[in-house]
Amino acid sequence: MNLLKFLILSFLGVMFISLPAQAVIEIDITRGNVQPLPIAITPLIGDSDALTKVGSVLQIGEKIAQVVTADLERSGLFSAIDPGAFINTDNTSSAPQFSNWRAVGAQALLTGGAVLEGDGRVRVEFRLWDVLAGSQMIGLRLFTAPSNWRRIAHLISDAIYKRLTGEDGYFDTRIVYISESGPYLDRIKQLAIMDQDGYNHEFLTDGSYMVLNPRFSPTSQEITYLSYYNDTPRVYLFDIETGKREMLGEFEGMTFAPRFSPDGKKVIMSKAERGNSDIFVMELATRHVQQLTTHSAIDTSPSYAPEGDYVTFNSDRGGSQQLYVMNSDGNNIKRISFGAGIYATPVWSPRGDLIAFTKQTGGKFYIGVMRPDGTGERILTESFFEEGPTWSPNGRVLMYYRKYPYDNRGGGGDTQLWSVDLTGYNERQIITPLDGSDPAWSPLLD
Amino acid sequence: MKNALTISGLFHVVLLVTAAMEIPWFDSVENSEMVIIPVEILQFAKETRTKEIAKLPNIEREKPKPPEKRPIRQAKLPPPPPKMLSTMPLPNQVQRPTKNIKVADLRSVAPEISQREKPKPPSRYNSDRIAQLLNKVPKKENVIEQLSDRLGSQDQQATSLDVRRQVMSISSAIQKKIEDQCWNPPSGALDAGSLKVRVKFYLTQEGKLARPPVADDYVRMAGSMKVAADSALRAVRMCAPYSDLKLPQEMYDQWREVILNFDPSGMIG
Numbered sequence: 001m002n003l004l005k006f007l008i009l010s011f012l013g014v015m016f017i018s019l020p021a022q023a024v025i026e027i028d029i030t031r032g033n034v035q036p037l038p039i040a041i042t043p044l045i046g047d048s049d050a051l052t053k054v055g056s057v058l059q060i061g062e063k064i065a066q067v068v069t070a071d072l073e074r075s076g077l078f079s080a081i082d083p084g085a086f087i088n089t090d091n092t093s094s095a096p097q098f099s100n101w102r103a104v105g106a107q108a109l110l111t112g113g114a115v116l117e118g119d120g121r122v123r124v125e126f127r128l129w130d131v132l133a134g135s136q137m138i139g140l141r142l143f144t145a146p147s148n149w150r151r152i153a154h155l156i157s158d159a160i161y162k163r164l165t166g167e168d169g170y171f172d173t174r175i176v177y178i179s180e181s182g183p184y185l186d187r188i189k190q191l192a193i194m195d196q197d198g199y200n201h202e203f204l205t206d207g208s209y210m211v212l213n214p215r216f217s218p219t220s221q222e223i224t225y226l227s228y229y230n231d232t233p234r235v236y237l238f239d240i241e242t243g244k245r246e247m248l249g250e251f252e253g254m255t256f257a258p259r260f261s262p263d264g265k266k267v268i269m270s271k272a273e274r275g276n277s278d279i280f281v282m283e284l285a286t287r288h289v290q291q292l293t294t295h296s297a298i299d300t301s302p303s304y305a306p307e308g309d310y311v312t313f314n315s316d317r318g319g320s321q322q323l324y325v326m327n328s329d330g331n332n333i334k335r336i337s338f339g340a341g342i343y344a345t346p347v348w349s350p351r352g353d354l355i356a357f358t359k360q361t362g363g364k365f366y367i368g369v370m371r372p373d374g375t376g377e378r379i380l381t382e383s384f385f386e387e388g389p390t391w392s393p394n395g396r397v398l399m400y401y402r403k404y405p406y407d408n409r410g411g412g413g414d415t416q417l418w419s420v421d422l423t424g425y426n427e428r429q430i431i432t433p434l435d436g437s438d439p440a441w442s443p444l445l446d
Numbered sequence: 447m448k449n450a451l452t453i454s455g456l457f458h459v460v461l462l463v464t465a466a467m468e469i470p471w472f473d474s475v476e477n478s479e480m481v482i483i484p485v486e487i488l489q490f491a492k493e494t495r496t497k498e499i500a501k502l503p504n505i506e507r508e509k510p511k512p513p514e515k516r517p518i519r520q521a522k523l524p525p526p527p528p529k530m531l532s533t534m535p536l537p538n539q540v541q542r543p544t545k546n547i548k549v550a551d552l553r554s555v556a557p558e559i560s561q562r563e564k565p566k567p568p569s570r571y572n573s574d575r576i577a578q579l580l581n582k583v584p585k586k587e588n589v590i591e592q593l594s595d596r597l598g599s600q601d602q603q604a605t606s607l608d609v610r611r612q613v614m615s616i617s618s619a620i621q622k623k624i625e626d627q628c629w630n631p632p633s634g635a636l637d638a639g640s641l642k643v644r645v646k647f648y649l650t651q652e653g654k655l656a657r658p659p660v661a662d663d664y665v666r667m668a669g670s671m672k673v674a675a676d677s678a679l680r681a682v683r684m685c686a687p688y689s690d691l692k693l694p695q696e697m698y699d700q701w702r703e704v705i706l707n708f709d710p711s712g713m714i715g
Contacts, residue, residue: 025613026705027621030712032629032681077634107680130676132683133658165634166670351636396634423633 036079037164040086040106040131041069044124050116052146060122060149061114067153068110070197071171072160075397076426081106101131108137108164110156122146128160138163150199151445158444170392171196174442175399176214176223177417179203180435184406184413191225193240196392196441198431204238213257216442218350218393219264223440224248226256235269237284248282255280257301262308268292270300270313279313279330292330303347303355304328305372312336312346312355312372323357325372336374345388348372351395354422358387358400367400367420380424390441397421399430401437612694616701619691624706629681631710635670643671643678643708651698653689655682678708 044061054060072078087100101109112126121143128138138159144152151172158169179192191211194201205211205227214225221240226233235248235258248258248267258269261281268281279292279302293299297317304311305328312325323337323346337343341361348355354369359379365386370377385403392399399419406412415437417430430436632638647659659682661667661675693701 023700024703024705025617025620025701026707027617027624029621029624029629029678029681029706029708030710031625032631032710032713033626034633034713035630037630107684130680132680164673164676165632166673167634167636353636395636 036077037107038081038105039072039078039108039110039160039164040081040083040101040104041065041072041110042083042086042112044112044114044126046114047116052116052120052122054146054149057114057116057122057146060146061112061124064114064124064149064153064156065110067150067197068157068160071154071157074197074428075161076421076423077161077165078108096129098129098131098134101129106131108160110160112156116146117143120145122149122152124152124156126156128163150195154195154197167396168394168444170394170397170441170444172445173393174200174216174445175417175430175439176204176216176225176442177401177432177439178211178214178437179432180415180437181207191223191238192432192436194432196430201433204240213438215259215440217260217264218262218443219260221442221445222264224258224260224267226258235267237267248284248287259303261304262306268302268304268311270302272298279311281328290330292326292328293333299324301345305348306350306352310348310372312348314344314346323355323370323374325355336370336372337377338374339377347389347391349391349395350393353395356389356391356398358389367398369398369422378424380420380422381418381427386418388438390439392441393443399439399441401439403437609697609700612697613700616691616693616697619693620688620701620704620706623685623688623691624681628684629708630677631708631713632670632673632677633710635673637670638674639711639713641671641674641710643675645675645678645682645706645708646703647682647706648703649688649693649701651695652687653691653693654687656702659683674708674710678706681708682706 046057046061048058050057154172157171161169191204210228302313368379648656
């Protein structure tokens, strides 16, 4: 037996010895510089004589490139190279001169063109290139009515974002929010909707009654909101496509802070009765209502985890207002926030990894995130007053609103919409026609 | 059956020894740091050495040859430290060839192996010197033992340390360039911190990429993993050429092939 073992090992030994080894340097790379990826976006080429209601195809191509540039830059993950630096903008050939693009520092390149089809639609084709490797990363063709060119631009941005970051994009999305105007003692609040970049703005209510807390369905173009129509606060459901509006049943007392379940089939909200507030959930199909919390403290602002198995909410049951997580049936309630100050408006990220919140401490307001178990609290922004974070559908960006101090003459109190990404470094204002508050981000459009 | 096995065993051992000593690849292999496993074979060889001795003379005569070929390459490499020379002029002790053979042979596998581990010329010099000594100066067996001990340990270690040091400085130069100037890890993905990528590339003697860098398993990658691999490949391309690092030409064999393990876990939680 030993002999046999010996022979086998000898044989293996010979095998090992006979393999020529090579000198290889193996190095661990553990640091890098996270910085925006330089991308060159060329105007989509098109025929200047092919006219549509919104301009020539050439103009549409140029505008699409501008919107894509703005989208990608706003994400903070890309830096668009100034077209003035381009050595050669001719993108008619199928393979670009990569050396020209390398020379201007581009690592990615977008080329493409637009053509007017016989049926009046515009056909847009584009390619994303890896400049250093000299290879194509994406090639897509899209058709649309010329007036819809902005969506095409956002779809292109989403495709680029996804290919270069590995995450879904969030550019082909909309925001509903409360548009505000008038003196702060007699504020007019209207429901409004716009693209995520502030364009295609529309008012959905006329301002004759107050609206609050708009929230998007995660699965369809529906929103819930709280309306004081007929001077009674009620939760309503509104279909953006059809304009149909319905009240989600009559409740005793006040219902507020409505929010959809991840499958869009339920609405979770809080209801106040005799000075107490608890959390309820309603099946939209059956209108069946279930009470989830029964506590003498104020429980409000519920938000589902993306799998629908947990709910986060805030409550002052521990003395001060803090964040809690419970099973979606109301059991197993656990406090997750323990920092100094007051925590409010918890919102579970669509990708499940974080809960965003508003925090108030030391006379200031903060927007922050923490893990669902309460660890890893990070503050992203701070100001005099800000609250109401809402997640982009990819869970990378938060939008919220900021209010500015009142002045001595009864002015001030302006509100603005802002966004920040999870790094906390890319804060940007979303320009709205009037003041804006309480934004809610839609899922990606169909 | 037993006899047959024994005979077969012996043949294998012979094969092992001849292979170990004569396969010309060893010349080029010697710089590698990778061949550590064969050391174990040594121990097995010892078990059967008594039986082998009878056959060894043949092997032994051939053995000095390969060392003579080697110096050609080694000429480029740093000269052996003076210590060696001082130990060379050895006492006039008569050396019995068989013993020499034995010693040399017992080590014949060993030094070669250790030479392979320790990338360098010293080992070659050792065998050269030993060969010279064997030819010219009759010596005592223990002297040779001493000699080879010394050569095999101190000097060889010294120079192999030098090589290692140089390899380390080459590694850190490449690492620094990639980390400081070229790697832009994708930070967006949920699992960004766990996306580890292994990239292999070959350099020309001028420090250019000899062919496009390759990431392990790239074809099967998708989503954020592919994005991570792309960022690693971009880093390698961005940093090319590596001529500014002034990598030592005489060590080209050492840096011709480079593997980079990109691991963002320390910077992206």
